[in-house]
Amino acid sequence: MTDSLVERLRSAGCVFAEEEAQLLRAEATGARLDELVARRVGGEPLETVLGRVDLDGERLQVTAGCFVPRRRTLLLVRLAVEARPSVLVEVCCGVAPVAALAARRLDGLEVHAADLDPVPLVAARVNLGDRGRVHEGDLMAPLPADLQGRVDVLVANAPYVPTAEIAHMPSEARLHEPRLALDGGADGLDLHRRIAHAAPGWLRPGGVLLIETSERQARATAAACAEAGLAAEIVRDDELDATAVRAVSDFDRLTPDPGPPHFRSITP
């Protein structure tokens, strides 16, 4: 016997139609189920329809109009936790996946998360709960001034899609995630440059800036960090298909002979 919900989802292009039907039925019945199905068939990401995303065994709230955290961003979580910070700031936080997962894994961590868009910050507050504070505004501008010079880890999955490439993105992202969350400017690196430039003012000596990037853009992201006086290296994780730049502040003061600004690549 055919399942009409599975058929509807399949016709709408849902590759995992059986699994999605099961999840949607577990979530709602009757008119509410019809509403969720209509949103999914209309192309909205399953995660925002269900109102949640599961990452590395942790559940995060995500609502319509938010960027859905991707599995590859777990590389930032791993690098942030490995740095054993006491103070962590996530800028361009969206629903704050890195801040929330790090806060759940590190006791006593002081956590701040900030974004320009108020929509994902509603979910960010839920995801952080009483483990962290949420701020609304442009990059670091809304952060408390007393964080300057004492941040151990500053982390960002900022928009890095070159403007002209947005038109070629899958429709789930292009039509249902805010352009503010995707558009990184002409070469995709506008936000990376701004974050790298501002980071030294917020990091403590030896503090670490972590930026998600793509394999193709990684050298340019690392170069932006090196230009800001940070010692940058590219980190690649093939299993997560993830690339990040890790850049250490006050390299000059920490090492007797740092040499010229540089970066290197490492694959863990």
Ligand SMILES: C[S@@+](CC[C@H](N)C(=O)[O-])C[C@H]1O[C@@H](n2cnc3c(N)ncnc32)[C@H](O)[C@@H]1O
């Ligand atoms: C690619 S999304 C990533 C969200 C989140 N970090 C994650 O991994 O799920 C980029 C985020 O940057 C935010 N953003 C874009 N420009 C910004 C700016 N100038 N200041 C602060 N946040 C900004 C967007 O609102 C969006 O939430």
